[in-house]
Amino acid sequence: MDILQLTASNVPITHSVEYSCVLNNNWSGTNHPIDYASVSGSAHWSPPVLLAHSNFIDLWSPGDFASPGIESVAEGGTTSTLQSEIEVLQTKGLAGEMVIGANQFNAMDPPQVFETITLSPSFPYLSTISMIAPSPDWFSGIESFCPRGPGGFWFQSFEVATYPFDAGTEMGETYSITNDPESPHGPIYQLTKDTVPDSGILLDPTGTKVLPVVVWKCALNDFEELDNSPEEEFGMLKEDGIMKEIGMMKEGDPNGGHRGLRGHGN
Numbered sequence: 001m002d003i004l005q006l007t008a009s010n011v012p013i014t015h016s017v018e019y020s021c022v023l024n025n026n027w028s029g030t031n032h033p034i035d036y037a038s039v040s041g042s043a044h045w046s047p048p049v050l051l052a053h054s055n056f057i058d059l060w061s062p063g064d065f066a067s068p069g070i071e072s073v074a075e076g077g078t079t080s081t082l083q084s085e086i087e088v089l090q091t092k093g094l095a096g097e098m099v100i101g102a103n104q105f106n107a108m109d110p111p112q113v114f115e116t117i118t119l120s121p122s123f124p125y126l127s128t129i130s131m132i133a134p135s136p137d138w139f140s141g142i143e144s145f146c147p148r149g150p151g152g153f154w155f156q157s158f159e160v161a162t163y164p165f166d167a168g169t170e171m172g173e174t175y176s177i178t179n180d181p182e183s184p185h186g187p188i189y190q191l192t193k194d195t196v197p198d199s200g201i202l203l204d205p206t207g208t209k210v211l212p213v214v215v216w217k218c219a220l221n222d223f224e225e226l227d228n229s230p231e232e233e234f235g236m237l238k239e240d241g242i243m244k245e246i247g248m249m250k251e252g253d254p255n256g257g258h259r260g261l262r263g264h265g266n
């Protein structure tokens with residue numbers, strides 16, 4: 001995940017906010033020429049899942065094993081199993097709002113604007129996932145990005161470019177959905193020049209790197225519309241231990257809330 005752009009706001013992170021996000025496709029024959037022509041008419045992003053969540057979980061993370069819901073999205077683009085898993089996380093107080101988009105075809109659809117998603121002191125992280133379709137078990141998405149800036153303010157807007165990943169659940173080396181399962185499953189890993197199949201699929205025209213496949217752009221909605229009573233804010237502040245996190249932010253880090261990768265514990 002590359003952070004392309006961050007702008008500051010004066011909305012304190014003790015408030016809940018709504019972000020409006022857009023999926024801009026970057027997966028193309030120009031950027032990823034090998035084998036792309038075989039799917040240029042059908043290439044699409046499966047219905048993306050966006051999730052607001054706490055710092056105690058990841059929706060998915062490199063090095064972790066895909067959950068059945070993540071596998072189902074990565075292999076077939078279906079979201080029902082993942083939705084059920086997210087509902088469990090919500091009942092446990094680990095996840096907040098979920099937004100699900102629609103199929104987005106590279107050749108014909110404009111950038112997709114999602115319903116707004118609420119991030120809050122309890123659920124300040126945003127993760128997303130969508131299948132690279134057709135493909136074996138390849139996907140992309142935002143990994144636990146927290147748009148809280150230095151000084152304790154939400155970012156007004158942010159843009160991140162995301163790379164392709166392999167869910168570790170299905171074999172297959174090109175843009176086809178019919179493949180044998182990976183047995184046993186391996187961990188999720190990023191598809192880079194060192195890990196793409198031997199054909200070099202997904203490499204850029206120079207054959208030296210894999211370019212991002214999506215650029216996600218999110219911007220704050222007018223936060224005046226949101227209702228946050230002082231009591232609620234204070235309660236959430238205490239429960240979330242958020243002051244500790246603010247204290248841990250590194251000065252000069254443009255994305256003070258973003259963490260490195262870590263395990264799920266599953």
Ligand SMILES: [Ca+2]
Nearest residue numbers: 137166168170
């Ligand atoms: Ca695979």
